[in-house]
């Protein structure tokens with residue numbers, strides 16, 4: 001903030017909160033590689049930092065920006081999205097109950113199932129966006145976390161954050177929203193009642209597929225937040241200052257990249273929806289998507305870079321199309337400037353809930369006409 005007005009999020013991001021290094025007046029934020037900080041003769045830490053596993057000024061720059069963009073009360077960076085998510089779950093006591101959706105980031109769902117199999121947590125998995133199923137699963141007083149992901153990876157299922165938050169809070173549970181696909185450009189879950197937001201910052205927040213990072217943002221600095229701050233430092237799930245700096249640099253262009261790829265994704269989804277070689281398209285921007293009305297209400301400025309479709313001809317056709325695309329890189333992950341395709345079920349392996357013929361696309365910032373031509377050519381018989 002400066003003067004008597006509040007800058008818009010685009011300005012905050014572009015200027016990295018307007019931070020200028022005090023000693024040199026450097027406009028580009030500095031990288032602080034130091035792992036340690038000097039004490040004063042009286043033993044105090046006049047710089048406010050002790051050791052880099054606890055805190056580092058380079059993390060704090062990216063955390064402050066993400067916190068402002070999400071409208072939070074605090075943010076913490078982690079060494080990966082998984083490190084962020086698992087640190088949240090590690091705050092639970094043995095036997096605490098968790099509700100998670102059918103469609104969510106697969107590795108995290110597997111990890112939760114492994115925890116449940118070992119008796120660490122009780123777990124219920126419910127269909128995304130099904131309030132009645134969620135309410136039936138909630139165990140008042142025992143359910144501690146309702147995990148949601150919206151839009152969800154890989155099928156872009158939508159969850160009504162406000163509706164889930166109301167039900168979860170009545171049962172005494174906290175709502176944690178994985179908002180990786182939305183980014184704060186398109187949706188701010190805390191405004192809809194979520195208690196924590198989690199990101200794989202590896203994806204569109206950084207946006208250049210060259211950093212592994214995660215983040216948690218809180219609605220309030222309560223006991224759970226203090227526990228997360230403590231646990232990140234004790235468990236050491238931090239990232240390096242160079243990665244934190246790259247993440248901040250990536251976030252400065254967030255408001256150019258996110259709307260651009262969302263606009264392209266909408267055009268591509270529309271084209272695929274009317275393509276004779278395609279039997280099903282999943283993109284919340286399409287009015288035919290079951291979550292479209294909710295997405296239109298709780299997202300603004302677009303529906304994200306993630307879409308999935310099922311070509312006619314089953315798993316073999318999906319494999320062929322993924323291999324035939326030239327501009328879409330056949331690679332995992334999402335949210336970079338380059339477009340990606342992934343035949344998802346074989347990646348997830350036995351037990352996956354993903355249809356065998358589903359192709360996941362992550363839309364980058366290339367010329368959309370090129371991407372459309374690449375898809376048309378690859379889908380041709």
Ligand code: PLP
Nearest residue numbers: 080081082105153180200202213
């Ligand atoms: N959440 C979502 C929606 C993801 O897509 C991913 C990774 O693909 C993760 C979390 C995990 O993040 P990371 O790979 O940074 O650990």
